[in-house]
Amino acid sequence: MALTQVSSNKCSDGYQKVFEHDSSELKCKMKFAIYLPPKAESSKCPVLYWLSGLTCTEQNFITKAGSQQAASEHGIIIVAPDTSPRGCNIEGEEESWDFGTGAGFYVNATQEPWKTNYRMYSYVTEELPRLINSNFPADPEKMSISGHSMGGHGALICALKNPGKYKSVSAFAPICNPIQCAWGQKAFSGYLGSDKSTWELYDATVLAESYSGPELDILIDQGRDDQFLSSSQLLPDNLIAACSKKKIPVVFRLQQGYDHSYYFIFSFINDHIKHHAKYLNA
Numbered sequence: 001m002a003l004t005q006v007s008s009n010k011c012s013d014g015y016q017k018v019f020e021h022d023s024s025e026l027k028c029k030m031k032f033a034i035y036l037p038p039k040a041e042s043s044k045c046p047v048l049y050w051l052s053g054l055t056c057t058e059q060n061f062i063t064k065a066g067s068q069q070a071a072s073e074h075g076i077i078i079v080a081p082d083t084s085p086r087g088c089n090i091e092g093e094e095e096s097w098d099f100g101t102g103a104g105f106y107v108n109a110t111q112e113p114w115k116t117n118y119r120m121y122s123y124v125t126e127e128l129p130r131l132i133n134s135n136f137p138a139d140p141e142k143m144s145i146s147g148h149s150m151g152g153h154g155a156l157i158c159a160l161k162n163p164g165k166y167k168s169v170s171a172f173a174p175i176c177n178p179i180q181c182a183w184g185q186k187a188f189s190g191y192l193g194s195d196k197s198t199w200e201l202y203d204a205t206v207l208a209e210s211y212s213g214p215e216l217d218i219l220i221d222q223g224r225d226d227q228f229l230s231s232s233q234l235l236p237d238n239l240i241a242a243c244s245k246k247k248i249p250v251v252f253r254l255q256q257g258y259d260h261s262y263y264f265i266f267s268f269i270n271d272h273i274k275h276h277a278k279y280l281n282a
Contacts (some may be wrong), residue, residue: 085117
């Protein structure tokens, strides 16, 4: 699979790069960002996958989160893909900010006209790791996953649906119970159709209720002043209840005064990288 380098910038003694490739899952050109710590010049490194939220591209995380310093110190590669296919010329894909372009919701769509291209779940869990492992000094046995908002939902479902694949998972302000919130209902009805049993396959709260696999330590940070928390889009209490029933360890931190923005992510990203390093470098 041919990769084209789009940009490369030295950062925290490593390199922040962006590549483009033709995706077999999404049937379009896709970009992803990759941070290569200095350690990658001499040995294989574990990989943390970062999934961004609604309207984002691969750029938001690498320019706003300030993750490179901690990734450099802990010797972790960070891969940040885009949030949806791009330029597929599907009718309606540009009509709203919370569905279509920039809003893939990390599912494999089953409905027309989305099902050919909108396969972000398989892209993130299968195609992208294959690409990274074959083109970069990545340790294929050591992967973790994290994300924000829609991407926090993505990180949680990827970990819960694939026991043992990811060493650890964390999230910032994740959409925890999408079948119960407006964002999720809009996306799932469009991508997955009216049969709500198919929605449950991509809902972290439902998946936690039936999880059986290696112990998964979950770290979640949530801003207390997040407008989407108060408008019932995120519903973390539902996930926490499901996890406690299944004895899945969750550290949930409600952070006073913080909102839903990248200022919030910037403030706590080092804690999350340290959380993943504990498992990736074990």
